[in-house]
Amino acid sequence: MDMAIAGEGALSPVTAFALVGALGVGAQWIAWRLRMPAIVLMLAAGLIAGPATGLFDPARDIGPLATPMISLAVAVILFEGGLSLNLRSLSDAAEGVRRLVFIGAPLGWLLSALCLRWGAGLSWASASVFGGIMIVTGPTVIAPMLRTARLARRPGALLQWEAIINDPLGALAAVLAFEYVLVAYTATEAESAIFALVLGIGTALILGAAAGFGLAWAFRRAKVPEYMKVPVLFAVLLVVFAASDAVLHESGLLAVTVMGLVIANANLPSYEELRRFKEHATILLVSGVFILLAASLDFTALEELDWRAILFVAIVLLVARPLTVFVALTFTKLPWRERLLVALTGPRGVVLVAVAGLFGERLQQLGVADGALIGPLAFLLVTVSVVVHGFTLAPFARLLGLTAAETPGVLIVGGSHWTVGLAEALKDAEVPVLIADANRSHLRAAREAGIRIFFGDILSEAAEHRVEVQGFRTVVAATDNDAYNTLVATDLGPEFGREFVYQVAREKGERSRYQLPASLGGRPFGDGATYRELNRRMWQGWRFRVTRLTEEYGLEEWREKRPHAVLLGSIDEDGVFAFVSPEQEDDLKPHPGTRLVSMLPPEDDNKRKAA
Template sequence: MATAAEGAALAPVTAIALVGVLGVGAQLWAWRLNIPAIVLMLAAGFVVGPLLGLFDPARDIGPLMTPMVAIAVAIILFEGGLTLNFHSLRDAAHGVVRLVVIGAPLGWLMSALALHYGAGLSWQTSAVFGGIMIVTGPTVIAPLLRGARLSRRPAQLLQWEAILNDPIGALAAVLAFSVVQVIYASADGPAAALQLVLGIAVAGLVGAAGGWLIVQGFRRGWVPEYIKVPLLFVAVLAAFALSDAMLHESGLLAVTVMGIWIANSDLPSFVELRRFKEHATVLLVSGVFILLTASLDLSALGALTWRAVIFVALVVLVARPVTVLLSLLGTDVPWRERLLVAFTGPRGIVLVAVAGLFGERLQEIGIDDAALVGPLAFVLVSATVVLHGFTLAPMARLLGVAASERPGVLLVGGSNWATALAEALKKAEVPVLISDANHLRLRPAREVGVPTFYGDILSEAAEHNVELTQYDTVISVSDNDAYNTLVTSDLAPEFGRDNVFQIRREGSETARHALPASLGGRPFAQCATYREMAQLHARGWEFRVTGLTEEYGIAQWREDRPEARVIALIDDAGNLRFPCEESEIGTGAGLSLVHFSPAKKERQQVPPDA
């Protein structure tokens, strides 16, 4: 591999540790900088690999790299399949079907045309590489959706298309390669076609059978809890290996089918399984991006010409938009959402991995320009990741399909004082929703125009009808302490433990009623209980929003309202903070205080409350 500098070989254990540190470190740093993590992962792999020569996967890890990447991609696609619950599709179902059934072959054709006329590749290479380009990369889409905060339907369209088209793209490349192989290597055409059909059928059967066996074993109690996750990993590897032995790259289809089967089986332990798989996927995505970027050959990139730029432009501005817009023609998907999906098509790990494999195979049968497949794949992935990483959120806001411009608050538990808090937050232009299983308790909120959800926030109906991406914070303030603890414990992995709060439980300070730190949410309203808040509200206390300035800071505000409880802080950008202690407020300049205060005549120097 050609690099800017050649470093000493790393021990395999050191090399693998370096991959983990760079990958997870890039994700953490990107979170702090509020930029797409994939951009930093690509940059990190490029710097330590081709640029500085400190890390060469082929040299430092050796022959294990290829199977490691293959297994990682299989697990990533399986986890993606676990997210595809048919009940969650709702109004996006028709669009997803069109994007897969019509979009996949149309995208294959448009990509092949872009490769032939844009990059100047032969029709044989264009046909094979064009099949691979069907994929839009779930490993890229998932982090982008996490940061872009799209509304439900466009997010579902992008997520389902990415996961379903990944194995389809790999199989399309297999089909095109089989045809090219028959032409160039005098292979037996009918035999190759039969092997392809049998391989796809076996992949589907292996995936469905593996999913069925897992579901039956878990549901009938044949597997203890502590072995469920290890067994799931082993089952994924077995299904991938068995199917791949029948037809190369068909293992991706098998594990995707297996994940979808399990996702739609209503397993009681499904949430715990999916969360663990999500954690493993974050690590695997990080590692694979570092490995593939560090493996890049600079001399191969040097062989590219200006036509590579034309190729990327054709894919982004012509092939992808035409494919999506024609596929969704005649559906009820609004045109704003169609435009967002049409101009969002980042490519990811599967494209680079599969393109490199078939590029080598095409060269083996005598197609010289196949050497450009790998470099073109890397350029396309890099360009689309950077482009969509920085433009998806702004484009969603411009088109009006973002879930919310500002982070919102989900209040669980309808009561008079919770409604008053929601009304104050709404006046401060903070998106807010009140959820309660008692319809009558929601009536005051509806009367003042506060959005409500009637039902249990942990129910399947809430998952399908409440756009949780609009809300960054959960505050459980029902009159049932046990339910508040259940809600915050259940939603903490999804929202982050720092973003779930609950009203203090009665008697929680005693050893008899104390709970471990792993249960429940953070203290709310300066550790007030439900009874205290209800009594204060009945005595006339009100929720207000007061802006602080350099002249009127927190000290003066506290002097004017010594009894008030600070509920939240809103900065100039609209970000919310819920301080547990008053010392966390700081000077207060430029902040707006949401506080719970006695109803009394304000002094002249006190600014008017919002």
């Protein structure tokens, strides 16, 4: 029997895929627990598993499938990015995004090529091709950074839109430069190269737009059953990418981005379900791609780099990127702080490494010797930019005052006597709080108390544009409508995390015929009182109290002195508030310095004052 025998230490493909998933998702989970940039840990995990220990080698363990898998994963990532580009979300960032794309991209290409030529010492052929790729700032790294830094809406939108739109443009710029080099190094006619480029870009735009409009039409008219929408979406995505790429290499990235952009602005009823599923898929794909790319790195290739490589990276991050942004955003209404933040934030990601490695090999085949340096330079740039920006974006944004809130706040849905009392207690404890209600009269007391309010439906498009949700960590739905509370908690659960979304108990929730599935609604808090009961207590004289615990005065002493108090939540040493559900109170082990937020009945409150 003639069978190929795997080399010593080789993993089976199934084991290799399992290892990639475990390392990628595990790195993201550890990063979440440690509050570190996830990209940094994913790079470290890939390097340790790959070139550092030799445990995993994609070329050896997965074989020729590794490269096409990365290409398809990047296509899905860019499609998900396009799917998040709703034109209505641009609002006041539209002018800045246009300038970063139409002025910043060409200028960035030029400055990057100059950095490569005079900084890294590459030939003009390699510098022009790699400079086009360097336009990209990487949605795969920007998205996790924005999630961690919790930027204000406008600078966050600028960075997100620039990254997603410039990613396929960077790949196409590299194609354009490569076609020019191809004409210069071979007998290929310039006319045929230009025709191929125009045909490829035109095909990508037409295929992407046609697929997006076609899917929107089919979904809106129920031509596709609900349970098949995501599979159909995936299948069409892969077909569009493959068809466009067959006409012009790397044009598939533009096609899938356009397809996602069209669907995002089609106002589909099932859009949120599609977007959330794609977000979950993207998290897995980003993890896998970073592990594969890091594990594929050859340390011997890095040995070919010298001190000029470090000079090149420094010039790109400290000169080329800031100069590009400042020139592009000149004469706009954007404050200088926002310009500075965007100028000093330009991490590169998956697309840069994947496309750079491909074109580096192609340049070598044409006889451009220093094309071999493109791959190592790309990985060095990605690693340094990810580490630097991953650790500096959040503190730099806080220094400039461009975070949604210094301390994660509480979003209260529903204005009432009880919610205003809670908001006042949290405000006095320096916890950011906002009350939202669609009934203006319900907000009168909150307005008089100096509490931030939003007049309108918290699920509306207006709320999406005007409420800085990045500044809030916890949501409590506390209106007089149980069905609406359940809707709010269910809708906002995936965005905030279901463990941070609460609602007042339903009036008839205990009866079996009224009980809803566990997947709907928010978590209970306090003693599970209903809207009526909470507000009745306020009229009876109950009051909110915030009590700081110490070494001598702990939870047991607090409970002993306030036997009838209802514990609602706690504020930790960082000023972050968290509700306490009924089942959590017995397991609560607060540290000294923690503040307890509770409701005291009149008798306990009077005893406290007398003491």
